[in-house]
Structures are given as structure tokens and as C-alpha cells.
Amino acid sequence: MDFMAFNQFVMLLWKNFTLKRRQYINSLFEVLTAAVFPILILISCSIRNINIFGPRYYNPIPVSDLPSFLKNPQEWELIYVPSNINAINEIIENTKRNLNISIRVHGFHAESEFETYLKYDYRSRNVLAAIVFDNDFNNINDSLPLQVKYHLRFVRKQRTFLPTQAGWKTEFLFPNLPTFRPRNPEDNDGGSPGYIREGFLAVQHALDKAIMQYHGYRAAQKLFDGISVLVQRFPHPAYSRDLLLEIISVQFPLMFIFMFSSIVLSIMRNLVLEKEKRLKEYQLIIGIKNWMIWTSYFLTVFLFYIIIIALIFVLLFAKASF
Structure with a gap:
């Protein structure tokens, strides 16, 4: 310049x-x-x-507790995929027995058939959950491998929460707005997204129990006869709310x-x-x-x-x- x-x-x-x-x-x-x-x-x-709150202590809850909306279990369905494998059928029957309710069991050969049922059949509104096994089976008499892969499918919007709280939020590792206080501080079961209220943990526990009973029937049955599985939130120290x-x-x-x-x-x-x-x-x-x-x-x-x-x-x- x-x-x-x-x-x-x-x-x-x-x-x-x-x-x-x-x-x-x-x-x-x-x-x-x-x-x-x-x-x-x-x-x-x-x-x-x-204001200063806490400390917070939470009571233990049996993991087998079922959702409050299951007043008439015979009206609800438990879906599983695939339904053409004897080992899977045995595990699902044990899962139903572990849930200790008279829920109807409905199987499909493929996950696509289950999705079609959800879209076009009115009875699908009473599906509690779907258990989809991801293992590869060659014939009807194949045994279940020791390393079992499955996923649980529940309704997109929970039945026990308001529409504004609906959604499982599985895409988030942490809340959008983190705070120093516990999430849902008044709920012993953790509140939203409702893994206990919606029956997710109950179905998962019953299924895992059935898988263990399949692989080691006597030892597993003896083990479960002597224990009760509970879940409990971690206590939270006193906190301030501004x-x-x-x-x-x-x-x-x-x-x-x-x-x-x-x-x-x-x-x-x-x-x-x-x-x-x-x-x-x-x-x-x-x-x-x-x-x-x-x-x-x-x-x-x-x-x-x-x-x-x-x-x-x-x-x-x-x-x-x-």
C-alpha cells in the first residue's frame, strides 16, 4: 500500500x-x-x-414386573421370528412360561411377514413385542448356538407416556440439555423412555432366562429357583436446582x-x-x-x-x- x-x-x-x-x-x-x-x-x-434437593434414594424393582396396561394378557400377542425352527419354538414357549401370563404367541417365518402384519392387520395393535433372532439356520432341527443374536422390537410410541414424551430416543447417548440433577427424579423405574414400564426388561429377562434354560436346563433351572432379579437406580447426591x-x-x-x-x-x-x-x-x-x-x-x-x-x-x- x-x-x-x-x-x-x-x-x-x-x-x-x-x-x-x-x-x-x-x-x-x-x-x-x-x-x-x-x-x-x-x-x-x-x-x-x-433450591437444594436430595440426596435421592430409589427402591429396587423386580425385573419381571409387567406393564400396567396388560390387564387382560390373553388379548396381547408376543411375536417371534423365525417360527419354523424347533429350537426357537421351544425357547419362545419357555419365555411365555417365564413371563407367567397367558399371552398369545404368534410366529412368522420372516421379519418382512411380521412387518406386513403390522401394517395391514388391525389385530397388530395389541402386539406387546417382537423377538427377532438373527442367527442363520439351515434346517428345522438346527440347535441354537451358544452365541445367540436377537433384537427386540417394541412399539414406536410408548403406551404409558404422554405423546410429548413418546419415543425411545435410542439415537442419543446423553440428553440434549444435560443437567446436574437426576433424570426423572421422582421415578423409581427411571421414567422415560420406560424400559420397565413398557415391559422391555421383563421380556428381555424372560427370553435370556429361556435361552439359559435351553443350553443348561437343570443347572439353569436350579439357579433361577433360588434367586430373584431386581433392578435399582443408583442413588444421587444432593443437588441444587437453579x-x-x-x-x-x-x-x-x-x-x-x-x-x-x-x-x-x-x-x-x-x-x-x-x-x-x-x-x-x-x-x-x-x-x-x-x-x-x-x-x-x-x-x-x-x-x-x-x-x-x-x-x-x-x-x-x-x-x-x-
Whole structure:
């Protein structure tokens, strides 16, 4: 950059800052708009009430507990795939016996047949679960391998929760908004997504028990005769609940947009005004480069942003003694 170009660039900066200084009311409004949200946060923090809860202890629950909606078990179905293997049929009968209810059992040769049944048969609304074995079988008399692969299929929307809470959320490892308090703190069974209330653990336990009985009948039967399997949530230490922090954590990005929206609108207004007055064309005619014009805009706005961000930083993080 030669001396002439440098003088032109300095002139553009002087022009931008002079216009900014003359529009002191707008500049003051922009600063106050950006500062109003941090000030509201500080006022809310000074009057907030932080509640202490816990510690939380939870009671054990039998893993074989069945869902509350199974009032008439004979009206419900337990589906399994495939149904043309003797070993699978034996395991499903033992699973039904382990559930200790008179539920109907319905088998399909292939998973695609089961999906067709779900789509087009009205009776499928009473399907409790589907057990799909993933092992490869060559003929009807094949035995079940020691390494059993299966998956359980339950309804997409749970039957014991409100529609707003429905969904198994298997795509998430952690909640969208993690908190320091336990999830569903009032529920001994863990609440949503309802692996106990929906019967998932009961079916899984009965099936695993049937598989063990198949491979080692006498020893497995003797083992299960002497034990009861319970599940229990881990206790949680005492925790604080700050409602203000929970609200701000969700609304903070939107607050930042509002904080700087007035500045963005002011920049757009100035650009449109110069375009309307043809000031930019005049500057280009007298030899000022296009990049100088945009760089001067950037530095002017950037310095103004630095001042506002420093003010917000002081309001939010500087320690004050009252």
C-alpha cells in the first residue's frame, strides 16, 4: 500500500467514525440494547432462589414386573421370528412360561411377514413385542448356538407416556440439555423412555432366562429357583436446582441475536443509504479502491463491537462488591 492509498484509507476511517460520532443517539441506543439483557440477567441473579434437593434414594424393582396396561394378557400377542425352527419354538414357549401370563404367541417365518402384519392387520395393535433372532439356520432341527443374536422390537410410541414424551430416543447417548440433577427424579423405574414400564426388561429377562434354560436346563433351572432379579437406580447426591440457569441455557443464543440485532440493522441502514445517495460510486470515481471501503466498514464496526463486548464482559464477569 503506497502513501496515497494509506491516506485514502485513513480518510475513510475518519469519515466512518465522524458519522458514528454525529449519530450519538443511535450509538447510545445500540449500546443500551446490547447491555439490557446482561443487566436483566444480573438483576434476576440477585433475586433468584436456589433450591437444594436430595440426596435421592430409589427402591429396587423386580425385573419381571409387567406393564400396567396388560390387564387382560390373553388379548396381547408376543411375536417371534423365525417360527419354523424347533429350537426357537421351544425357547419362545419357555419365555411365555417365564413371563407367567397367558399371552398369545404368534410366529412368522420372516421379519418382512411380521412387518406386513403390522401394517395391514388391525389385530397388530395389541402386539406387546417382537423377538427377532438373527442367527442363520439351515434346517428345522438346527440347535441354537451358544452365541445367540436377537433384537427386540417394541412399539414406536410408548403406551404409558404422554405423546410429548413418546419415543425411545435410542439415537442419543446423553440428553440434549444435560443437567446436574437426576433424570426423572421422582421415578423409581427411571421414567422415560420406560424400559420397565413398557415391559422391555421383563421380556428381555424372560427370553435370556429361556435361552439359559435351553443350553443348561437343570443347572439353569436350579439357579433361577433360588434367586430373584431386581433392578435399582443408583442413588444421587444432593443437588441444587437453579431455574434461572435452566431457562438461560436454552434462551442464551436467542438473547445474543437480540443483543446485536440493532447494530446489524444500523449497518444495513448505512449501507443502503450510501447506495441510495450514490456516495460509494463517487468514492470509486475519485480513486478509492473497493476493498478500502469495505475494510473501513469492517474496522469501524469491529471496534464498536469490541467496546460493546467489553462492556458485556464487565457486566457479567467482573466481581463487584455491594
